[in-house]
Amino acid sequence: MPDTEEFGGGSNRRQMKQLSAELHELCQPLTTLQCTLEMAALTDTHEAYREAMETGLAECRRMVALVESMREILHEAVREAEAETFEADQ
C-alpha cells in the first residue's frame, strides 16, 4: 500500500482509507470468479460451465461497480491534491 504522502499528504487520508476498503471488497468477487472458473474447468460439464458463466457475469457486475467507486475516490483525491498544490503556489 503506498504511503498517504504520495497522494498529497494528510488531507487524502480519508480517500486512502476508502480505497483500501474498496480494494478489500474487490477481493470477494474476484475470488469467486477465479474459483468458479477453475471449478468449471475441473468438472468439465455443460452445467458447470453454464453456472460459471452466470456466476461470472454477476461477479463482473459487482467488480465494475467497485472499480467505478474506486475511480471516483481516486479522482476526488487527485482534485484535492491539485487544489492544495495550486494554493501552495499562490
Added chain:
Amino acid sequence: MTVLIVEDDSALGHFLEQGLKLDGHDVAVVTDGEAALEFAAKLRPELMILDLGLPRMDGVEVLAEMQEHFRSTSVLVLTGRAEMEERVKCLRLGADDVVMKPFSFHELRARLLALCRRRSQFEDTVLQFGDLAMDRAERRVTQAGRNIELTATEFSLLESLMRRRGERVCSRAELLREVWQMPLGSETNSARSSRMDTNIVEVYINYLRKKLGKNAVASQGESAGCHSVIRTVRGEGYLLGALEDSDLKAGAGNSPAVLTSIFALGERVSHA
C-alpha cells in the same frame, strides 16, 4: 473431512461448498460469527474455513473462541487484507493457515490437503472399532484377536472406514479420493476413467466384507459380543457397524456366499 465454511459472501460460500463437496468432504456453511461457534459445537468439524470480516462476531473473535473451546478443529483463515500484521495475529491466535483473497481454488485445495496430512500425523497409530484393531505403523489388522491378511488397497479402504469410527458415512467420492487418489470431480466427469467404470469401490468393499465375514465365523465361540461389518447406506456410502453374535449364529449354517450376502445387506440387520 467435515468442513465448516464461515463466509458472509453468499456467492463465495456457495462455490466453496460445491467445490469441497465434489472433493468428497462433508460441508456446512454459515454466514456469521455466532452461527460459526454454534455449528462448531454441534458438528465438531475437523476443519473450519473462516473469513475474517463477519457480521455479529468478528472472525478474529471466532478464532480466539475456537482456540479456547475447540482446539481439535483446524482453522484456515481467509482474509482480503494485505497487512502482514493481520496474518501474523491470526497465526498467533491459533490459525493453522492463512490464505489471502483473491486465491485460486487449486491453492486452497492444496493447503487443505497439507492440513489433512499434518492432522493425520497426530492421529492414533492404532485404530479400534468393535472387534477390529488396526495398527497403522505395523500395517496389521486383527479381528477378535485373529490376523486378517489384507492387500494394500484393502488396508487403505478399511483405514478410511475405521477413521470415521462408525459415526459418519464414508461416501464413494471420499473413498475414491482417499484410497485411489481420484481427482476432483472424477465421479461426475463425463470422461470417466476406465477404472471408474469397473465400480472399483464396490468390488473392494466386497473383498473386505468377505474377509471380515470369514473371520467372524471362524472366531465364533472364541469371543462373545459384536462383530464389525461394513454397512451400505443407500445413496450415501458405507459405514462400519456391529453385528451381534446371535445375528451371526442365525447365518452360521449358511454357505460362505450366503453369509457374505448377509454382511452385504448390513442395513437390514439390527445393530447393537
